[in-house]
Amino acid sequence: MSKGKAFFLAAALALAVGLLAGCGGQQAGPGDEEETGVPVAVAAAELGVLDDATTITGKLEALESARVVPSGAGGKVARVNVDIGDRVARGQALVELENNLQAAGVNQAEAAVVMAESQLRLAETNYKMAAANYERGKMLFQENALAKAQFESQYELPYIQARESFEKTAPAGLNQARAGLQSAREAYEQTIIKSPLSGVVTARGVNPGEMASAAMPVLTVVNLDKVVVRANVSETQVNELKNNQEVMVKISAVAGEPLTGVITNIALASDPQTRAYPVKIQIDNPERLLKPGMFAEVQLAREREESLLVPREAVLAGVERTTVWVVKDGTAKVREVTVGPSDGKLIVVTSGLEAGEQVVISGQDNLSDGDAVKIVG
Secondary structure (H helix, E strand, O other): OOHHHHHHHHHHHHHHHHHHHHHHHHOOHHHHHHHHOEEEEEEEOEEEOOOOEEEEEEEEEEEEEEEEOOOOOOEEEEEEOOOOOOEEOOOOEEEEEOOHHHHHHHHHHHHHHHHHHHHHHHHHHHHHHHHHHHHHHHHHHHOOOOOHHHHHHHHHHHHHHHHHHHHHHHHHHHHHHHHHHHHHHHHHHOOEEEOOOOEEEEEEOOOOOOEEOOOOOOEEEEEEEEEEEEEEEOHHHHOOOOOOOEEEEEOOOOOOOOEEEEEEEEOOOOOOOOOOEEEEEEEEOOOOOOOOOOEEEEEEEOOOOOEEEEEHHHOEEOOOOEEEEEEEOOEEEEEEOEEEEEOOOEEEEEEOOOOOOEEEEEOHHHOOOOOEEEEOO
C-alpha cells in the first residue's frame, strides 16, 4: 500500500472514533445533573450539649495562715518548742517567755482567793449566830423583858452587821480576789505563745534569749490541708457561677490530671481597679503537695441543656438576618435561623432548623437558592 492511501485510512479512522465518542457522551443523561451540581460539604444538625468551658488563671493560697506574735507586751524568749516544718495543733504551746514574776503573781492571787473564801465562811457562821441571838432578843423584847435600847444594841445591830458582812462585804472581797486571780493567770498565759490554728510551721523569727514583741512574728503557721485558688472572673461569667459548684483545676507543677475544686466564695461587687469579680476555689490537699504561690488554671464550665447544634461555619450572619443552607433531594435552599451561644466549633440553633437536616458547611459562596449540589468531602 502506498503512503498516501495509508494516511487517508488513518484519518478516516480517527474521525470515526471521534464521532462515536461524541455520541456516547450525549447518552450519559441521568448522570449529568449530579456531575454538574455545585460541590459542597454538608453536616447534620444534631441534638447535643454545647461544650462551653472558659479557663481562668490564679495562684494558690493557704486556706488559713497566721503570723504568730505575743498577745501581751512580749518579753525575753525562754524556749522555742517547734521548728520549721513541724506540724502543730491549735492551742499548742509554740514559744515560752520568761515568766517567773507572772508565776509568782498567780500564786499570790490563789492565796488571796483562799483567804477570801475563808472570810466568807466565817461571815456565814457569824451571821447564823447573830440571827439566832436576834430571834431570842426579839422574843424577850416582845415580852417586855428587855428594853428597846438594849434590844437594838445587843441583838438587832449585831444581826444587821453580820448580815451585811455575809451578804455583801465578804462576797465582794471574794469576787475581787477571784478577779485578781484571773488577771494574774491571763498575764501568765500571755507568756506562753500558742498556735491559733492547726498546720505546719513555715517560718521562725526568734531564738531563746532574744526579745519577742508584737512588732515581729515569732513564727508563721500555715494550714495546708486545704488550699484556695484566688482568681478573677468577668461580669459575663460571674452570674454563671454559684457557691459549692465543682470545677476542674489544673496545677501543672504538681499533677498532669486536673484536680477537683469547689467554689466557696463569689464577690458580690467588682474590684474597683480591675473591674473583675474575685472568686475563691477550695481544693483538698491531704498530701500537702500543693504549695502557696503555685500557678493554677481553673476551667469554668457553664451548665447547658441539650440543644440543636450545627458546625459554626454553617451559619452565615448577615446585617438583617442569620441563615444556613439546607440540602434536600440534591437541592440547596437558604433558611433563616435563630442562633444562641457557641463554643467556637459548634453553635446552638434555637429556631428554623430540625434535627437530622443537612446543612452546608463549605461551598456556600457559590450557591444560589434552589441550586443543584454535589456533596463532596
